[in-house]
Amino acid sequence: MRESLGDRAFGIINMIFLVITGLATLFPLYYVFVVSFTDPSEYIEKSGFVLFPSQWSFGAYEYLMSTSAFVRATGVSAFLATVGTALSLIVTAAFSFGLSRKRLRGRRPLLLMVLFSILFHPGIIPQYLLVRDAGLINSVWSLIIPVLTSGWYVILMKSFFDSIPAELEEAAMIDGCNDLGTFFRIILPLSAASLAAFGLFYAVAYWNTFFNAVLYITDFTKVPLQIVLRNMLIDSDTAVGGASAMEMSSDKQLPTQTIKMAAVVISTLPILLVYPFLQKHFTKGVMLGSVKG
Amino acid sequence: MNASARNNAAAWQEQPKRRSSLLGEMRRDKYLYLLILPGLLYFLIFKYYPMWGIVIAFQDYSPYAGIWNSSWIGFDHFERFFTNPSFYLLFRNTMMISLLNLVFFFPLPILLALTMNEVRNGIFKRVIQSVVYLPHFLSWVIIAGITFLLLSQSSGIVNLILEFFGLPKIAFLTNENYFWGLLTAQNIWKESGWGTIIFLAAITGIDPQLYEAAKMDGASRIRQIWHVTLPGIRNVIVILLILRLGHIMDVGFEQVFLMTNGAVANVADVFETYVYRNGIQQGQFSYTTAVGLFKSVIGLALVVFTNWLAKRFGQEGVY
Numbered sequence: 001m002r003e004s005l006g007d008r009a010f011g012i013i014n015m016i017f018l019v020i021t022g023l024a025t026l027f028p029l030y031y032v033f034v035v036s037f038t039d040p041s042e043y044i045e046k047s048g049f050v051l052f053p054s055q056w057s058f059g060a061y062e063y064l065m066s067t068s069a070f071v072r073a074t075g076v077s078a079f080l081a082t083v084g085t086a087l088s089l090i091v092t093a094a095f096s097f098g099l100s101r102k103r104l105r106g107r108r109p110l111l112l113m114v115l116f117s118i119l120f121h122p123g124i125i126p127q128y129l130l131v132r133d134a135g136l137i138n139s140v141w142s143l144i145i146p147v148l149t150s151g152w153y154v155i156l157m158k159s160f161f162d163s164i165p166a167e168l169e170e171a172a173m174i175d176g177c178n179d180l181g182t183f184f185r186i187i188l189p190l191s192a193a194s195l196a197a198f199g200l201f202y203a204v205a206y207w208n209t210f211f212n213a214v215l216y217i218t219d220f221t222k223v224p225l226q227i228v229l230r231n232m233l234i235d236s237d238t239a240v241g242g243a244s245a246m247e248m249s250s251d252k253q254l255p256t257q258t259i260k261m262a263a264v265v266i267s268t269l270p271i272l273l274v275y276p277f278l279q280k281h282f283t284k285g286v287m288l289g290s291v292k293g
Numbered sequence: 294m295n296a297s298a299r300n301n302a303a304a305w306q307e308q309p310k311r312r313s314s315l316l317g318e319m320r321r322d323k324y325l326y327l328l329i330l331p332g333l334l335y336f337l338i339f340k341y342y343p344m345w346g347i348v349i350a351f352q353d354y355s356p357y358a359g360i361w362n363s364s365w366i367g368f369d370h371f372e373r374f375f376t377n378p379s380f381y382l383l384f385r386n387t388m389m390i391s392l393l394n395l396v397f398f399f400p401l402p403i404l405l406a407l408t409m410n411e412v413r414n415g416i417f418k419r420v421i422q423s424v425v426y427l428p429h430f431l432s433w434v435i436i437a438g439i440t441f442l443l444l445s446q447s448s449g450i451v452n453l454i455l456e457f458f459g460l461p462k463i464a465f466l467t468n469e470n471y472f473w474g475l476l477t478a479q480n481i482w483k484e485s486g487w488g489t490i491i492f493l494a495a496i497t498g499i500d501p502q503l504y505e506a507a508k509m510d511g512a513s514r515i516r517q518i519w520h521v522t523l524p525g526i527r528n529v530i531v532i533l534l535i536l537r538l539g540h541i542m543d544v545g546f547e548q549v550f551l552m553t554n555g556a557v558a559n560v561a562d563v564f565e566t567y568v569y570r571n572g573i574q575q576g577q578f579s580y581t582t583a584v585g586l587f588k589s590v591i592g593l594a595l596v597v598f599t600n601w602l603a604k605r606f607g608q609e610g611v612y
Contacts, residue, residue: 004513010513018409024482025424025425025427025486032442048453049454049457091335094332104326104329110333119597122344123347123568125346125568125578125582125585126582127339129343129346151336154332178324179327183324210434210547233441234437234551260442267432271430276423
């Protein structure tokens with residue numbers, strides 16, 4: 001193919017630009033990952049300039065796994081990411097499906113209601129007062145129920161359900177299915193891609209729960225992972241729930257940096273593991289039914 | 294076909310022509326209503342019921358007296374807020390952070406999408422996409438945490454490098470002058486990649502014949518981008534720009550909350566952090582509800598206006 005010199009040069013510069021962008025994106029993560037596995041003495045010896053550890057050390061991870069606070073908080077976040085996601089998906093899908101059926105009485109007002117709730121919200125104080133009055137303070141459910149359904153996802157999912165042809169429903173009806181049956185046995189399996197995309201979005205949001213826990217959870221034994229992480233990383237205190245990082249190992253001194261990095265790696269791990277499988281789904285999910293992401 | 298199925302099918306097919314009673318319809322669609330029930334309850338209880346809480350912005354709310362028994366003071370809280378010198382600070386910080394984002398962040402996903410689109414190698418393109426989408430899924434706690442780890446004055450790698458070259462260490466995290474730039478940089482790292490999705494989708498909508506025509510006229514790839522691709526997605530760019538302007542009051546709350554500290558408070562405080570500090574932490578419920586209400590109303594007005602503007606430009610807005 002006759003490609004001009006200018007075009008070839010452009011292509012190369014283009015690639016270089018993208019490679020640099022990719023590296024810049026990855027480097028912070030890479031550095032954190034590498035240091036988390038670095039032996040403490042090597043870290044001190046190299047004054048932090050570790051690009052590849054000569055010796056892989058799991059000390060930081062062992063420490064974290066031994067602290068009840070970290071493990072407990074991870075459990076809380078895992079609960080949110082599984083139970084919360086499941087509940088949110090079901091409620092959102094059911095709601096969106098109902099709204100997509102034209103025969104639903106009151107459809108337009110309901111849609112407007114959802115839309116308005118996206119555009120205007122009364123602020124964190126009224127929300128806080130509600131949660132408090134509902135007795136949900138210090139309950140893990142305060143991290144699920146107030147955020148159960150995203151209006152934005154309802155609208156996107158509804159767009160998706162709009163595209164399911166009515167003939168499918170009719171056929172199901174003729175075969176004796178009522179709406180519930182149609183929904184669970186026909187519509188849901190058809191929507192697997194959409195469900196996967198929104199499921200991922202919900203799961204990530206639940207796993208990343210932070211501020212709601214700041215507001216509603218004062219009992220340290222019930223906080224999710226991000227709170228423990230914040231305490232470790234941002235308040236410059238590597239003490240995880242009381243135990244000092246220095247006390248942890250009898251013979252080796254573990255620099256606090258290594259432990260912090262290990263904490264970051266552990267909390268990013270689930271997202272990284274699930275990510276490759278769902279990548280092809282969520283780009284489609286974002287574009288389904290809406291041009292504005 | 295059993296009787297109930299026949300009834301179902303019959304009711305279904307006759308739907309547009311028969312004048313059915315409301316009750317009859319609701320009975321026929323009862324499972325549909327059942328399906329929407331949890332979602333409906335959620336919106337009513339957790340989205341709309343709190344809207345009543347707004348009235349405390351006009352009251353001297355006392356938790357003991359409750360909403361019904363607290364005294365009414367009208368716009369006193371708003372007056373207090375507008376005459377408070379903090380108001381100017383909050384407003385300035387919000388505007389500056391948003392503006393910096395607009396100028397430095399907004400063009401980047403476009404640029405990235407254009408370059409990604411020019412890649413011929415399918416595998417490379419997919420790999421790059423995976424890499425740049427990733428930070429979008431990380432929590433702000435993680436990102437702030439990484440920022441601290443890398444930029445900390447004592448042990449961050451950046452300062453260690455400076456020290457290695459004999460340069461003085463820089464207090465990135467406690468210096469007012471770096472704060473806004475730091476926030477913008479974080480946003481760029483986190484969201485540039487994710488932002489390309491919509492532009493890449495828009496680019497695929499461009500008529501390939503336009504490229505053919507350009508190539509026949511001898512256009513190089515760069516010229517093709519300038520004369521075909523960019524004009525082709527111009528609509529999307531303008532729409533997104535307008536919509537983003539509608540959200541100019543919305544500064545990432547978690548991000549600011551995590552990055553703020555005593556030293557940078559003057560440049561870091563925004564409406565939401567002010568509400569959190571004075572409301573949740575110091576218990577001034579009505580006053581901060583008034584502040585929150587002010588911001589929400591302005592935000593609503595902006596979004597409605599910009600959506601109308603976007604519609605006039607020729608495409609649908611958010612609705």
